[in-house]
Amino acid sequence: xxxxxxxxxxxxxxxxxxxxxxxxxxxxxxxxxxxxxxxxxxxxxxxxxxxxxxxxxxxxxxxxxxxxxxxxxxxxxxxxxxxxxxxxxxxxxxxxxxxxxxxxxxxxxxxxxxxxxxxxxxxxxxxxxxxxxxxxxxxxxxxxxxxxxxxxxxxxxxxxxxxxxxxxxxxxxxxxxxxxxxxxxxxxxxxxxxxxxxxxxxxxxxxxxxxxxxxxxxxxxxxxxxxxxxxxxxxxxxxxxxxxxxxxxxxxxxxxxxxxxxxxxxxxxxxxxxxxxxxxxxxxxxxxxxxxxxxxxxxxxxxxxxxxxxxxxxxxxxxxxxxxxxxxxxxxxxxxxxxxxxxxxxxxxxxxxxxxxxxxxxxxxxxxxxxxxxxxxxxxxxxxxxxxxxxxxxxxxxxxxxxxxxxxxxxxxxxxxxxxxxxxxxxxxxxxxxxxxxxxxxxxxxxxxxxxxxxxxxxxxxxxxxxxxxxxxxx
Amino acid sequence: xxxxxxxxxxxxxxxxxxxxxxxxxxxxxxxxxxxxxxxxxxxxxxxxxxxxxxxxxxxxxxxxxxxxxxxxxxxxxxxxxxxxxxxxxxxxxxxxxxxxxxxxxxxxxxxxxxxxxxxxxxxxxxxxxxxxxxxxxxxxxxxxxxxxxxxxxxxxxxxxxxxxxxxxxxxxxxxxxxxxxxxxxxxxxxxxxxxxxxxxxxxxxxxxxxxxxxxxxxxxxxxxxxxxxxxxxxxxxxxxxxxxxxxxxxxxxxxxxxxxxxxxxxxxxxxxxxxxxxxxxxxxxxxxxxxxxxxxxxxxxxxxxxxxxxxxxxxxxxxxxxxxxxxxxxxxxxx
Numbered sequence: 010x011x012x013x014x015x016x017x018x019x020x021x022x023x024x025x026x027x028x029x030x031x032x033x034x035x036x037x038x039x040x041x042x043x044x045x046x047x048x049x050x051x052x053x054x055x056x057x058x059x060x061x062x063x064x065x066x067x068x069x070x071x072x073x074x075x076x077x078x079x080x081x082x083x084x085x086x087x088x089x090x091x092x093x094x095x096x097x098x099x100x101x102x103x104x105x106x107x108x109x110x111x112x113x114x115x116x117x118x119x120x121x122x123x124x125x126x127x128x129x130x131x132x133x134x135x136x137x138x139x140x141x142x143x144x145x146x147x148x149x150x151x152x153x154x155x156x157x158x159x160x161x162x163x164x165x166x167x168x169x170x171x172x173x174x175x176x177x178x179x180x181x182x183x184x185x186x187x188x189x190x191x192x193x194x195x196x197x198x199x200x201x202x203x204x205x206x207x208x209x210x211x212x213x214x215x216x217x218x219x220x221x222x223x224x225x226x227x228x229x230x231x232x233x234x235x236x237x238x239x240x241x242x243x244x245x246x247x248x249x250x251x252x253x254x255x256x257x258x259x260x261x262x263x264x265x266x267x268x269x270x271x272x273x274x275x276x277x278x279x280x281x282x283x284x285x286x287x288x289x290x291x292x293x294x295x296x297x298x299x300x301x302x303x304x305x306x307x308x309x310x311x312x313x314x315x316x317x318x319x320x321x322x323x324x325x326x327x328x329x330x331x332x333x334x335x336x337x338x339x340x341x342x343x344x345x346x347x348x349x350x351x352x353x354x355x356x357x358x359x360x361x362x363x364x365x366x367x368x369x370x371x372x373x374x375x376x377x378x379x380x381x382x383x384x385x386x387x388x389x390x391x392x393x394x395x396x397x398x399x400x401x402x403x404x405x406x407x408x409x410x411x412x413x414x415x416x417x418x419x420x421x422x423x424x425x426x427x428x429x430x431x432x433x434x435x436x437x438x439x440x441x442x443x444x445x446x447x448x449x450x451x452x453x454x455x456x457x458x459x460x461x462x463x464x465x466x467x468x469x470x471x472x473x474x475x476x477x478x479x480x481x482x483x484x
Numbered sequence: 485x486x487x488x489x490x491x492x493x494x495x496x497x498x499x500x501x502x503x504x505x506x507x508x509x510x511x512x513x514x515x516x517x518x519x520x521x522x523x524x525x526x527x528x529x530x531x532x533x534x535x536x537x538x539x540x541x542x543x544x545x546x547x548x549x550x551x552x553x554x555x556x557x558x559x560x561x562x563x564x565x566x567x568x569x570x571x572x573x574x575x576x577x578x579x580x581x582x583x584x585x586x587x588x589x590x591x592x593x594x595x596x597x598x599x600x601x602x603x604x605x606x607x608x609x610x611x612x613x614x615x616x617x618x619x620x621x622x623x624x625x626x627x628x629x630x631x632x633x634x635x636x637x638x639x640x641x642x643x644x645x646x647x648x649x650x651x652x653x654x655x656x657x658x659x660x661x662x663x664x665x666x667x668x669x670x671x672x673x674x675x676x677x678x679x680x681x682x683x684x685x686x687x688x689x690x691x692x693x694x695x696x697x698x699x700x701x702x703x704x705x706x707x708x709x710x711x712x713x714x715x716x717x718x719x720x721x722x723x724x725x726x727x728x729x730x731x732x733x734x735x736x737x738x739x740x741x742x743x744x745x746x747x748x749x750x751x752x753x754x755x756x757x758x759x760x761x762x763x764x765x766x767x768x769x770x771x772x773x774x775x776x777x778x779x780x781x782x783x784x785x786x787x788x789x790x791x792x793x794x795x796x797x798x799x800x801x802x803x804x805x806x807x808x809x810x811x812x813x814x815x816x817x818x819x
Contacts, residue, residue: 038530054526061699061701301579366744
């Protein structure tokens with residue numbers, strides 16, 4: 010049993026779960042104290058000791074079902090189904106099997122007849138134990154034999170069939186069904202037995218298929234089981250599927266939570282300032298004026314002021330959704346965030362984000378209530394508008410973040426606005442969702458704008474966004 | 485490396501089997517499935533902490549409470565929050581009391597110091613008495629220290645571990661693996677009994693792998709419909725069966741919506757109680773709208789759920805209609 014559990018752990022590892030030897034050991038100890046009991050008990054025990062992340066649960070369920078029930082359960086089930094399909098009741102079916110047994114004995118006594126092979130007998134007699142053993146042996150010999158890695162399910166099934174000598178068994182059983190009348194079975198029974206043999210052969214084929222699937226899973230763990238955020242993190246925002254968009258939303262939310270966590274730690278660390286005499290005296294009157302508990306100044310929290318300008322034009326539609334979500338989280342986090350969106354006009358969405366929850370706010374922003382979102386991008390014009398209306402709100406503590414691809418449709422770039430912004434603000438950060446190599450080509454004005462930014466980052470995927478956030482928080 | 489197996493004192497009320505857990509919990513009005521029972525049984529057998537995860541309100545904290553009642557052990561609870569530190573979780577010196585004692589014992593201290601010639605001699609005399617002031621008498625045990633020094637074994641609940649800082653988590657790890665605490669002035673205090681530890685997390689932050697590795701993991705999800713109905717009937721017996729079934733199926737339907745905060749078991753129970761208090765016999769549109777605030781905590785959620793509920797009401801109506809007559813509304817659609 011130990012071997013099977015360890016093998017199972019190895020299989021889970023192949024499917025991308027992290028299981029240390031300590032966990033395998035725990036699961037063995039745990040099984041020892043509960044006993045094996047039913048399949049469900051074993052599953053519960055292994056789940057409790059091996060799965061440590063909620064996100065791993067589906068993987069565990071899948072692999073467990075594959076590994077522990079693939080054969081045993083299927084073999085039992087197929088037997089039951091055969092019984093149901095043929096005899097009306099189990100008793101009838103039992104009788105049929107007995108008749109078959111007698112026929113086989115008669116056949117044995119005939120001169121020149123050779124005995125049926127072990128597997129064929131097991132198949133007919135519903136000898137589940139032997140069947141299971143032979144199936145496993147076949148898989149194992151195949152595994153030990155030369156490289157099967159990279160083989161498809163079909164090929165693996167073929168190989169297992171070969172190991173079991175499927176061809177011979179089929180020949181044997183077909184021969185048997187031809188001989189039935191000779192052996193003295195009456196017409197009805199013969200027909201039934203023939204049906205039984207046909208069914209059992211189909212069952213065997215099905216079992217082989219299942220075994221092959223198990224082998225395939227063992228050899229080539231499906232990448233879909235390891236859809237961690239890892240792969241998602243490197244994927245460009247432009248090419249996300251619907252499912253990934255949903256996952257990405259979760260990831261961005263988690264990013265925001267992490268951000269909040271980091272910020273709170275920073276704040277609690279920064280809490281202690283210089284020695285505060287008056288508070289120390291007041292606090293320690295309870296100890297007779299002896300300064301047991303020394304009080305310090307609460308250092309002034311350095312709340313960053315952020316102004317975010319987010320491009321929501323068609324060319325970055327997919328990206329802006331996440332960007333807006335990110336902006337939303339930022340606004341949730343810091344008290345002094347002003348958010349703007351632009352295409353060719355500039356519009357403020359701070360209030361909108363305050364009043365609605367995430368998805369709603371983003372939908373409203375992208376619907377075109379604030380600004381015309383169907384216009385052609387004109388960064389220059391939008392910047393000029395910002396310069397006219399909001400420049401006064403920028404001061405030396407403000408961080409300006411621009412999210413956009415700088416594709417300006419050959420309009421005037423008006424980069425002097427950024428120059429003015431940079432002069433007044435603490436820093437100007439530009440996050441571009443386009444590949445760095447394409448900056449400055451075509452109608453991209455990135456080169457011009459870059460000159461007046463303190464930080465310019467490519468921000469095409471989640472991991473890059475993470476990095477940017479780290480910089481932002483730690484600065 | 486094989487971790488040392490901690491033995492639990494014999495002769496204490498323990499669970500004899502997984503089924504025993506299910507039964508004893510049911511006796512305390514806590515319906516649990518076998519997955520939960522298995523983990524609890526294992527924890528009590530192996531002396532390992534349980535890390536419970538799941539959405540808010542599915543009975544994570546309740547699990548610890550019920551467990552303590554079943555085992556007839558005291559429940560010591562440590563609520564985690566941002567900035568929780570050793571002084572609040574483990575122990576603290578009672579400055580005030582130490583000071584008070586020094587004041588009261590001034591004369592005695594005078595006696596001790598009597599006849600000392602030099603300052604050095606006086607300091608030596610006093611430091612010989614150090615132990616008096618840094619003894620267990622002046623230590624203020626906080627939940628963790630209390631849990632491991634208690635005479636009788638206890639159930640320790642570390643609630644919402646994800647709310648604490650990761651530094652605290654690392655510190656907790658040390659206690660959970662060795663079950664001992666070192667106080668610099670006193671030395672190491674070893675556990676008298678190994679407490680049964682339950683940690684809960686709402687997953688607002690990923691708990692560190694090191695901590696997870698030491699725990700049995702349990703994920704409690706929203707219950708199935710049948711399961712939830714059972715819970716409602718058990719906890720709110722005054723509500724009629726038909727109404728309970730309606731309540732549960734509405735809540736189950738609502739959970740499928742994309743809400744800011746899905747209603748959990750506790751909300752279902754609140755709602756059932758509210759309806760029972762109002763003497764409602766069956767769910768009508770008006771009563772639902774009036775009592776909706778018991779299951780939703782956000783205005784936006786209420787609005788979203790209202791459409792879903794209207795559909796539910798429509799289904800209810802068509803179900804009560806006789807099957808022979810086609811619904812006039814259906815006819816309109818056909819034309």
